[in-house]
Amino acid sequence: MKDFRYLENVTTLVLDEDKCIGCGLCEVVCPHTVFKVENPKASIIDRDACMECGACAANCPVEAISVTPGVGCASYIIQRWVKGKDAVIECC
C-alpha cells in the first residue's frame, strides 16, 4: 500500500498519549500501519496513511484515540451535502 498515498494533512485522527496504556491493539487493527507501539505507548508513525476507518478508535479500551469515521465515497458525501448531516442516506 506504500504505492498509494492520498491527500496529506486531512485526517481527523488524534491520539492522546497520556491516556494510552500501550495495549497495542491500534497497531494490530490498523490496515495502514499508522501506529507503532513501543516503550511503552503508542505513537503515530504515518499519519497521512490514515483512511479514517475508525478501527483503532473502536478498539482502544481507554478511548485514547479519536477519529471521525466515515465512508470515503463521493455519492455518499454528495447526499450528505444535499440532504444535511443527519439525513438518512441511501447506500452508495
Added chain:
Amino acid sequence: MKQLSIKKFDADPPKCDCEGNGRSNGDKVTPLQSLQPLSIPMAGAVDEDAPCCGPKPAPPSRPYEKSGYRIVHFVKDFVKTPVGDIPRIETGLKGLDIGGTIRARIGISRDRYKVAPGLYCVGSPDNESPVLVTANYKLSFDSLRKELAGLDAWILVLDTRGVNVWCAAGKRTFSTEEVIRQVKRVELEKMVSHRELILPQLGAPGVSSHKVKKGCGFKVIWGPIKARDIKAFLKNDKRTEVGMRQLTFTIRERIVLIPVELSLVVKPSLAILLAVFLLSGISPDIFSLSAAWFRGLNGAAAYLLGVFAGAVVVPVFLPWLPSRRFYIKGIQTGVTAGIILLLVLGQNITRLESVTLLLLAVSVSSYAAMNFTGATPYTSPSGVEKEMRQGIPVQLLAVVVAVITWVAAPFVS
C-alpha cells in the same frame, strides 16, 4: 439415548444407522440416533426388479433433509452437536459458486447474494477448534471456506445483510452487537471449551473487542485481512505478521471492481444519453431528427468515452497517473480520450463542437474517477470531501459550458 459429551462432534449422518442407537467409537461421539423414524424403511431400498418406466428415480432423500428447507449446494452433511445439527461445508468451489461470483462481480443480484447467518463447520472440529467469524455476503463466505481445506474449524457467519466484512464494518452491520447476538444465538459457549473468536481484521471498524468480551465473554483475536493467510496465522500462534495486516490494491484487485462500477452508471447513463440526443436535435428549424441522430452520436461517443476514461482507465492505471487527486486523474484520462475522439471525427465537426465534446468527455471522466474513491481501500472521507470541493465545481462548470455550446453550435454555424 446416550448423553453427548462435548469432546468430539465428528459425525457423518449419511452413514448413520437406523436403529436409533448411537455408536461409541473411542473418544468420538458419533450420531446419537438416526433422523429417520424407525418404522419407515430406507427410501434407498428400491426394489431393483420393480417394473420400471421413465428415467431412473432420484437418489433417496438424505436423513437430514427437512420439509420446507432446501440444503444448499456447499453443505456436505450435518454434524450432530449439543446445540443441534451444524452444516459441514465443502472447501472447494463449484460451478454454481463461480457463476455466482461472476454475476455478483458484474452487479447482477449482488445485493441478494448471501448465505444464512449462523454456525457452520469445516473438517471435524471439536470443542477446542478455532471459531472463525465472517460476513454473510456469499463472496466473503466463499473466499474464507476455500482457504480452509484440511482444517477443523467452526465458522460463525454474522448477518451483515449480504455485505462484505469491510463495508459491513463501515455500515455497522458487522458490529459488536451482531457478534454478541450471534454468539448467544448459536449457543457457542456450549460448543467450544475455549473463549476465543477469530475475526477478520477488516471487521475492526465495526467491532470493539473489549465490548465483545464484556457482552458475551469471548475474546476477539484479530486475524489476517485475507483468508489465504489464515493457515499461516493459526500456525503462528494466532498472531498476524505485519504483511497480513496491510491492505493491498493490486492491478487485479482493481480490475475486478470495474464491472460493478460500470453497472452502477448504466441507469443514469441511459437518461443522460437520451438528453444528449434530444439536445443535439435542437436546431434553427426547431428540431432536426437527423441532427438529433448524427450530432447525438458524437455526443454519446464523447460521454461513453468519458465513462470509460474515468471508470476503467483510471482504476487500471491508478498508481501511475500523476496527482493524488482522483478528479485530476480523471481529467488526465478524459483529455486523452477526448483528443482521440476528435482525431477520429476530424473535419466532420465544427471547432465549437469539438471543444464541447472534449469538455463533456473530461467532466464525465473526472466525475467517474472521483467516484472510484469509494471503491479504494486507502482514501479517507476527509480527503475525498476535500477534493470534491475542488473537483465538483470544475466538473459542473465544464458540463454547463458544454451543454450551452453544444446547443448553440448549430445556430452559430
